[in-house]
Amino acid sequence: MQTFFFVKEQGRYVRVDFASILFIEARSNYVQIVTGSRVFMCLVSMRQIEKLLPADSFCRVHRSYIVGISSIQSFDKERIYLDDRMIPIGDRYRSALHRSVTMVRCKNGDSVLMGEEDESFVLMDDED
Numbered sequence: 001m002q003t004f005f006f007v008k009e010q011g012r013y014v015r016v017d018f019a020s021i022l023f024i025e026a027r028s029n030y031v032q033i034v035t036g037s038r039v040f041m042c043l044v045s046m047r048q049i050e051k052l053l054p055a056d057s058f059c060r061v062h063r064s065y066i067v068g069i070s071s072i073q074s075f076d077k078e079r080i081y082l083d084d085r086m087i088p089i090g091d092r093y094r095s096a097l098h099r100s101v102t103m104v105r106c107k108n109g110d111s112v113l114m115g116e117e118d119e120s121f122v123l124m125d126d127e128d
Contacts, residue, residue: 005052007033007040016040018057022071022082024049026064059100062090069100 006013020035026046033040033049042049050060060066061080065087073081075097080087089097 001054007042009040014040018054018068019070021053021058021068023068023085023087024066056100059093059097061093061097062088063093072101 003019004015004017006015008014016033016035020037022034022036024046025032025034027041029045030041030043031046031049033042046060046064046066050058050066053066057069058066059069067080067082067087071082073083075081075089077094078089080089080097
């Protein structure tokens, strides 16, 4: 399977690796593809770009946003936090995010270090 696509920029096609995409934002008839080092504006719909992306690496979290799962630093019920940005989570997309990531909740609310009791955490399989 291909792990990249090309976007046209100033008369030439530039490779964009899926792994480099932090998030994609809808901007009217365009999408803004944000990577760690560049931003591309493309005349394509969110639905079209979503079909190009591998579902196990990206998640639609809002009608205007698709995020790279590996770029998520943390999230709560309303927002996703990337290194220097906050992305809103739409109500109808919240369950998709929960299905796309593995969540572990510690029973006492604290983080668990490797090697501690196996029963000190539980895997989350439903919405919190």
